[in-house]
Amino acid sequence: MKTLIIFCTAILLPVTGAFAQTLNWHNIDGAKRNVVSVNAGWDYANTIGLAYTRVVMTKMPIALSGQFSKPAGNDFLDDFKSKLGGQMRLLTSGNFAVTASVYGNYRQYQSSMAKLQSFGCELAAIGGYYRTHWFLAMEVGFDKAIATRIRGSDWMKQNFPSSKDGWYVPTAGNFLFAIQAGGSIKNIDLFLRAGQVTDQNFKSSAQVPFMAQVGVNVKF
Amino acid sequence: MQLSCEGPLNADEPGLLVPKTVDQDALLPSIKVNNTQLHSEAFGDPSQPMLVVLHGGPGLDYRPLLNCKSFAAEGYYVVFYDQRGSGLSRRESKSTYTTGIMLDDLDAVISYYRSSSNQKIFLLGQSWGAILATAYINQHPEAISGVVLAEPGGFIWNDIKDYMARTRKYDLQSETLNDATYMDQFLTAKESEQEKLDYKFGLLASSDGAPDSPLGDEGKAPFWRMGALVNQVMYDLGKSEQPDWTKNLSAFKTKVLFVYSEHNKAYGAAYAEHVSSAYPNVELKRIDATGHHLMTFPAGWSNFKPVALEYLNELR
Numbered sequence: 001m002k003t004l005i006i007f008c009t010a011i012l013l014p015v016t017g018a019f020a021q022t023l024n025w026h027n028i029d030g031a032k033r034n035v036v037s038v039n040a041g042w043d044y045a046n047t048i049g050l051a052y053t054r055v056v057m058t059k060m061p062i063a064l065s066g067q068f069s070k071p072a073g074n075d076f077l078d079d080f081k082s083k084l085g086g087q088m089r090l091l092t093s094g095n096f097a098v099t100a101s102v103y104g105n106y107r108q109y110q111s112s113m114a115k116l117q118s119f120g121c122e123l124a125a126i127g128g129y130y131r132t133h134w135f136l137a138m139e140v141g142f143d144k145a146i147a148t149r150i151r152g153s154d155w156m157k158q159n160f161p162s163s164k165d166g167w168y169v170p171t172a173g174n175f176l177f178a179i180q181a182g183g184s185i186k187n188i189d190l191f192l193r194a195g196q197v198t199d200q201n202f203k204s205s206a207q208v209p210f211m212a213q214v215g216v217n218v219k220f
Numbered sequence: 221m222q223l224s225c226e227g228p229l230n231a232d233e234p235g236l237l238v239p240k241t242v243d244q245d246a247l248l249p250s251i252k253v254n255n256t257q258l259h260s261e262a263f264g265d266p267s268q269p270m271l272v273v274l275h276g277g278p279g280l281d282y283r284p285l286l287n288c289k290s291f292a293a294e295g296y297y298v299v300f301y302d303q304r305g306s307g308l309s310r311r312e313s314k315s316t317y318t319t320g321i322m323l324d325d326l327d328a329v330i331s332y333y334r335s336s337s338n339q340k341i342f343l344l345g346q347s348w349g350a351i352l353a354t355a356y357i358n359q360h361p362e363a364i365s366g367v368v369l370a371e372p373g374g375f376i377w378n379d380i381k382d383y384m385a386r387t388r389k390y391d392l393q394s395e396t397l398n399d400a401t402y403m404d405q406f407l408t409a410k411e412s413e414q415e416k417l418d419y420k421f422g423l424l425a426s427s428d429g430a431p432d433s434p435l436g437d438e439g440k441a442p443f444w445r446m447g448a449l450v451n452q453v454m455y456d457l458g459k460s461e462q463p464d465w466t467k468n469l470s471a472f473k474t475k476v477l478f479v480y481s482e483h484n485k486a487y488g489a490a491y492a493e494h495v496s497s498a499y500p501n502v503e504l505k506r507i508d509a510t511g512h513h514l515m516t517f518p519a520g521w522s523n524f525k526p527v528a529l530e531y532l533n534e535l536r
Contacts, residue, residue: 044405045398071402073395079402109406111399112440113426116406145406147228150237159442164236169228171416172408199408206404207424 022191022215023063025089025097026130027184028055032219035063039215041193044206045071045079049215062088065103078110083122098127105143113156118148118171128180137180139195145172173200176211189217232409237419238445243310250309251301253328254321259308259444260301262333264292269340269365269536270333271296272326274303274349278454279421279447281307284516285346287525294529295536296342299333303352305450307443311414317453319355319463326356330363340365342532346515347371351380354465354498361471366535368477368528371487371512375469375498377462386486387434387512396430399423414449421448428512436483436511438519466498475501477531479524483511503531 023035035053043049049069056062063086070080085103092098101124109116121144128137148171152163178195194212198205231237234244242250242259251260259281271291275282282300292298302309304325305317330341341364345353350372357364358375373383390397403423409416422443427433429440457463476499480492489506496502505527510520 045402046392071398072393073398075395078395079398081405107405109402111403111423111426112429113423116403118406143405148406150231155440160239160444162235162239164229166229168231168237171231172404172406174405174408197404201408201410203411204408207401208404 022180022182022193022213023053023087023217024130024135024182024184024189024191025061025099026095026135027132027189028061028063028219032187033057035217035219037067037215037217039069039213041211041213041215042208043069043081043211043213044197044208045073047071047081049213053217060088060090062086067103075110079108081105081107085122087124087126095129095131096127097130098125100125101141107145111153113153115151115153116148117151118145120145120147120172124176126180132184134183135181139176139178139180139193141176141178142200143172143174143176144170144200146170148172174198174206175200175202178211187219189219191215191217231407231416231419232413234415236415238415238422239308241308241310241445248308251329251332253332254325256304256312256316256325257310258301258304258325258329260299260329262297262299263289264297265295266297266333266335267339268295268297269342269532270299270330271342271344271532272299272301272330274326274343274345274352275306276347276349277306277447277451278303278322278348279306279449279451280348280425281444283307283444284441284513287515287521288344290525291529291532294533296532297333297335297339299329301329302444303450306447307445309447311447311449314411314449314453317450317457319454319457319461322352322454323356323359326352327360340536342366342368342535344368344528345370345372347373347512351375351465354469355463357472358465358468361468364472364474366474366477366532368479368531369496370479370514370524371481371484371492372495374495375466376464377458379495380458383486383491387428389434389486390427390432394432396427396432399430400427411449417448418445421446421451433511434485435513436481436485437513438511438517441513441516469498470500472499473501474535475503475531477503477505477528479505479507479514479527481510481512481514481520482506482508487512 033055037051039049051067053065067083083103083105087101103122124141126139147169182191281302343353350369374380478496514520
C-alpha cells in the first residue's frame with residue numbers, strides 16, 4: 001500500500017494543475033494542444049462530467065488533465081469525483097499505440113446515513129489502433145480508494161452512538177476492463193467508453209457492474 | 221475537512237462502523253441454541269401464551285419491532301431474537317446459512333423459552349419474518365396457535381423476486397438511486413470482511429427510508445446491524461432453489477391475520493389478497509397511515525396494535 005501511495009504521489013506532484021480524458025492520440029498536433037470535454041453516462045451512478053486537457057508535446061507526448069463529475073440527484077454537490085493527473089504515450093508502432101495514465105482522485109459521497117470523503121489513485125493502461133478520423137482501444141484500469149474519512153450523520157449517531165468517525169484505510173479497490181472508440185471531424189472528437197467493473201477480489205462486483213460514457217472533445 | 225492526529229482506522233474492526241455482536245460483547249443478552257449464539261430477549265410472564273417476533277431482512281434485526289414489547293403488558297410472553305447471522309447475533313460462515321437451519325433455529329428458540337408443552341405459541345412476522353413464519357407453519361402446521369403476517373414479499377420465489385424489484389424502483393435521476401450505487405467506489409470488501417460488508421449494506425438499506433421509496437415509510441427504521449452475508453446467501457438460495465412455502469399451508473386451518481400498509485406502493489390490496497390466498501382462513505386488514513415498517517413508527521403502530529391484539533386475544 002505504501003508503495004502505491006508513493007508511486008501515485010511521485011507521478012502526480014509534477015502535474016498538479018492539469019487534466020486528462022479519452023483521447024485520439026493520432027490527431028493531436030502541436031497547434032491544438034487544449035482539449036475541453038463533456039461526458040455523460042454511468043460511472044457508479046448516472047453522471048455528467050467536464051474535463052480539460054493540455055497536451056505537452058515532448059519526445060513522449062504527455063496529456064495533463066483534470067476532470068470533475070457528479071451524479072444526478074436533488075442534492076447539489078453532495079456527491080462528486082474530481083481527478084487530476086495525466087497520460088503518456090509509451091509505445092507506438094504504425095497506427096498502434098499504448099498509453100499509461102495515472103490520476104489522483106478526491107471524491108465525496110453523502111447520504112442520510114454518512115458522509116464519505118476519499119483520496120485515491122487510478123492507474124490504467126490503454127492500447128489501441130489510432131487513425132486520424134477514428135480509433136479503437138482497450139483499457140485496463142485499477143481504482144483504489146486509499147484513505148476515506150467516514151462521518152456518520154446525525155441520524156446514524158442516534159442509531160449507533162458509539163460509531164467511530166475517522167480516516168479508514170484502505171476502503172475500496174475496483175478494476176475496470178473497458179473499450180474505447182471514437183470518431184473525429186475537424187477539431188471535434190466523439191467518443192464512447194464502456195466496460196465492466198469488478199472489485200479487487202474478483203469475487204463481487206459493484207451493484208451496477210459496468211460503466212458507460214459518451215462524450216465530446218473540442219480541441220483548440 | 222478536519223485532519224486528525226489519530227492513526228488510520230480499520231473498517232473491519234468490530235464496533236467501529238457497526239455494533240459488536242453477542243460473541244464480541246458479553247453484556248448483550250443472548251442464548252446459545254442450535255450451535256449458534258443469538259441476540260435474544262423475552263418480556264412478560266413466561267407462563268403466558270408465547271408471542272415470537274420475527275424480524276425482516278434476511279439479515280436485519282428486531283430493533284424496529286421493539287414496540288411489540290408492549291404485548292407483554294397485555295398478557296403475552298414476548299420473545300425477540302435476531303436470526304442467525306443477523307443483527308447482533310453471531311456471524312456464521314457462508315455455508316451454514318440455509319432456510320432449513322433458520323427454521324431449526326426458530327424451533328430451538330421456541331423450545332428454549334417454552335415453559336410447558338401446552339403453552340400456546342403465536343408468531344408475528346414482518347416482511348421476511350412473515351415469510352419465515354409461513355415456512356415454519358408449512359413445515360409444522362400443528363405447532364402454532366396463530367400468526368400475524370405483515371407484508372411478506374411472497375411465499376413462492378417468483379412473487380418474492382417481483383415484489384423486491386417493485387420496492388427498488390427509483391428514478392434514474394434520483395438522489396436515492398445514486399445514494400445506493402455511488403458508494404461502490406468508496407467501499408469494497410472481501411467475504412471475510414464482514415463488518416465492512418455490514419456497514420455497506422446498512423448504507424444501501426437507508427434508501428428504504430427515503431421519501432421516494434415505494435415502501436412509503438415515515439422515515440428510516442432504526443437498526444443495530446444489517447447482516448450482509450446472510451442476506452446475500454439467502455437471496456442466492458432463493459434464486460437457485462426457487463422455494464415454494466405454500467404446499468402444506470392448507471393443513472393450517474387456524475385463522476391468519478394478514479396485514480398490509482396503506483402507503484407501500486409496492487404492495488397494495490390486490491397483492492395482499494394474492495399472497496394471503498395461500499392460507500385457507502385469512503383475515504386481511506389494511507393498516508392506515510403507515511408504510512412497510514408498520515410496527516415501527518407511531519401512526520402505524522397505533523393502528524396496528526389494536527388489530528393484532530384483538531386477533532391474538534380471540535385465539536389465546
